[in-house]
Amino acid sequence: MFQKILIANRGEIALRVLRACKELGIQTVVVHSTADADAMHVRLADESVCIGPPPSRDSYLNIHQIVAACEITGADAVHPGYGFLSENAKFADILAAHNITFIGPSGDHIRIMGDKIEAKRTAKRLGIPVVPGSDGAVTDQKEARRIAAEIGYPVIIKASAGGGGRGMKVALTEDDLEIALQTASTEAGAAFGDDAVYIEKYLEKPRHIEVQVFGDGFGRGVHFGERDCSLQRRHQKVWEEAPSPALNAEERARIGGICAKAIADLGYSGAGTIEFLYENGEFYFIEMNTRLQVEHPVTEAITGIDLVHEQIRVASGGGLSVRQEDIKFNGHAIECRINAEDPRTFTPSPGTITHFHTPGGLGIRVDSGVYSGYKIPPYYDSLIGKLIVHGRNRVECMMRLRRALDEFVVDGIKTTLPLFRDLVGNADIANGDYDIHWLEKYLAKEE
Known part of the structure; x- marks a missing residue:
C-alpha cells in the first residue's frame, strides 16, 4: 500500500479522496493555487504545497509543478480526481518515468479512449454495441453524404477529441449536412486543437x-x-x-x-x-x-x-x-x-x-x-x-x-x-x- 498520496485536484473531489486516504491510514499531500489557500482540503491535509497563481494552466494543469511537489514531499502516488489532469496520458507517462504511481489506467488506455474514433473502434472490437456511423474521421462532403445516406438521417457530427458538447452538430437532412460538418470541424479545431470529426446516427429520444x-x-x-x-x-x-x-x-x-x-x-x-x-x-x-x-x-x-x-x-x-x-x-x-x-x-x-x-x-x-x-x-x-x-x-x-x-x-x-x-x-x-x-x-x- 502507498505511504503518501498527492491529490492533484481541488474542491469536493479533493476532499473526497483525502477522506478515503485517511481511512486507509495513508498520509496526504494536496496541491493548491493561491486562490485555494483557505480551501477545506488544504486545511485538512497532512501537507500542502502551493503550485501557482489562480489560472488552472499555471497551477492545477502545471505538470512540472505537481511532479516537483511529489518529489519535495516524498509522495509515491498521485490521485488526479476528475477533470484537470485525470485523463491526461502525458501526465500518467511522466509520473511513471519518475517512479510515481498514477492512480488510474495506463497512459496507453487513456490515449485510446481519449480519441473518440479509436475508442469506438476498440469498443466494437471488444464486443460493446456501438452507434452506427463512420469507421473513422470524415474528411470531405462527398464521404459525409455517403455515410449519412447509409445510416439514415438524422445524423450527428462529433469532434474526435471532443467533449462537453463542443464540436457537436446535428444534421436533420442532407441540406443541413454541409454546414453542420464545417461548423463542427471548426469548433473542434478551436476547442481541442484537432479538427477531426466523425458521423453517427442521431438518436432522437435516448x-x-x-x-x-x-x-x-x-x-x-x-x-x-x-x-x-x-x-x-x-x-x-x-x-x-x-x-x-x-x-x-x-x-x-x-x-x-x-x-x-x-x-x-x-x-x-x-x-x-x-x-x-x-x-x-x-x-x-x-x-x-x-x-x-x-x-x-x-x-x-x-x-x-x-x-x-x-x-x-x-x-x-x-x-x-x-x-x-x-x-x-x-x-x-x-x-x-x-x-x-x-x-x-x-x-x-x-x-x-x-x-x-x-x-x-x-x-x-x-x-x-x-x-x-x-x-x-x-x-x-x-x-x-x-x-x-x-x-x-x-x-x-x-x-x-x-x-x-x-x-x-x-x-x-x-x-x-x-x-x-x-x-x-x-x-x-x-x-x-x-x-x-x-x-x-x-x-x-x-x-
Missing part, C-alpha cells in the same frame, strides 16, 4: 446510461451497475440516479456483463465508466471515461462499496477486493449537482457564502468542500457540492430528496438548489419518464 466498471490490470473486470444521467443541460449532467428507472434486471445484467468482459479483455486497470445512449431496448456506446466520475457516490450508495478505496487498492497492486457475485444492489440513489449558478440563466455566481447548512438524517450524504464564510473563486468549475440521497426504493428516495432539498441552505450566492426543488415535484421526474432532451425543453418552457 437516455444516457453509463456502466461503472473496474479492472485489476491482470485480466479481471467487474461492473458495479449502471447510472442514469439523462437529465442534462448543454450536454452537462445535472441529476444522476442508480439504478436507471428505464432498465430491468435482465438488461442490467446483460450490459454490465458485456462491459465487465470488455474491461477484462482490454487489461484495463482501475475505475472507468462506459457510456451509452439507450433507446428502444438497445445500447449504443458513445465514449469511455478513464477516471472516477462526479456521480460515483450514487453507485457507492447502492453497492456499499467505496470506489476510491478500490482505486487505491488496485493501483497499489492489491487487485480487486470483490468478485462480480459479491456485488449486490440495494435500493435507489439520486445525486443533485449543486452549482454556484443562477438557477434560471445558469450564469456563474462566485462570491462569499454567508450561511451554509447541509441536510442530515438517514440516507443523506453531502460531498462539498465549502463552508460558511468561504469565498468561491471565479476561476474554476461552478460545482460547490453534491447532494446524494439513498432510499429502499425510488419512491422513498424521491421523498427523502424532497425533504433534504428543503433543509439545504446556501446564502450569499445564487445556486441551482431552486431548480432541483422544482424537478423533484415534477410528474415526469417522479415517474422516471425523461430522456436527454427533457431538461432543456423544460427550461425553455419556464423562460
Whole structure:
C-alpha cells in the first residue's frame, strides 16, 4: 500500500479522496493555487504545497509543478480526481518515468479512449454495441453524404477529441449536412486543437446510461451497475440516479456483463465508466471515461462499496477486493449537482457564502468542500457540492430528496438548489419518464 498520496485536484473531489486516504491510514499531500489557500482540503491535509497563481494552466494543469511537489514531499502516488489532469496520458507517462504511481489506467488506455474514433473502434472490437456511423474521421462532403445516406438521417457530427458538447452538430437532412460538418470541424479545431470529426446516427429520444466498471490490470473486470444521467443541460449532467428507472434486471445484467468482459479483455486497470445512449431496448456506446466520475457516490450508495478505496487498492497492486457475485444492489440513489449558478440563466455566481447548512438524517450524504464564510473563486468549475440521497426504493428516495432539498441552505450566492426543488415535484421526474432532451425543453418552457 502507498505511504503518501498527492491529490492533484481541488474542491469536493479533493476532499473526497483525502477522506478515503485517511481511512486507509495513508498520509496526504494536496496541491493548491493561491486562490485555494483557505480551501477545506488544504486545511485538512497532512501537507500542502502551493503550485501557482489562480489560472488552472499555471497551477492545477502545471505538470512540472505537481511532479516537483511529489518529489519535495516524498509522495509515491498521485490521485488526479476528475477533470484537470485525470485523463491526461502525458501526465500518467511522466509520473511513471519518475517512479510515481498514477492512480488510474495506463497512459496507453487513456490515449485510446481519449480519441473518440479509436475508442469506438476498440469498443466494437471488444464486443460493446456501438452507434452506427463512420469507421473513422470524415474528411470531405462527398464521404459525409455517403455515410449519412447509409445510416439514415438524422445524423450527428462529433469532434474526435471532443467533449462537453463542443464540436457537436446535428444534421436533420442532407441540406443541413454541409454546414453542420464545417461548423463542427471548426469548433473542434478551436476547442481541442484537432479538427477531426466523425458521423453517427442521431438518436432522437435516448437516455444516457453509463456502466461503472473496474479492472485489476491482470485480466479481471467487474461492473458495479449502471447510472442514469439523462437529465442534462448543454450536454452537462445535472441529476444522476442508480439504478436507471428505464432498465430491468435482465438488461442490467446483460450490459454490465458485456462491459465487465470488455474491461477484462482490454487489461484495463482501475475505475472507468462506459457510456451509452439507450433507446428502444438497445445500447449504443458513445465514449469511455478513464477516471472516477462526479456521480460515483450514487453507485457507492447502492453497492456499499467505496470506489476510491478500490482505486487505491488496485493501483497499489492489491487487485480487486470483490468478485462480480459479491456485488449486490440495494435500493435507489439520486445525486443533485449543486452549482454556484443562477438557477434560471445558469450564469456563474462566485462570491462569499454567508450561511451554509447541509441536510442530515438517514440516507443523506453531502460531498462539498465549502463552508460558511468561504469565498468561491471565479476561476474554476461552478460545482460547490453534491447532494446524494439513498432510499429502499425510488419512491422513498424521491421523498427523502424532497425533504433534504428543503433543509439545504446556501446564502450569499445564487445556486441551482431552486431548480432541483422544482424537478423533484415534477410528474415526469417522479415517474422516471425523461430522456436527454427533457431538461432543456423544460427550461425553455419556464423562460
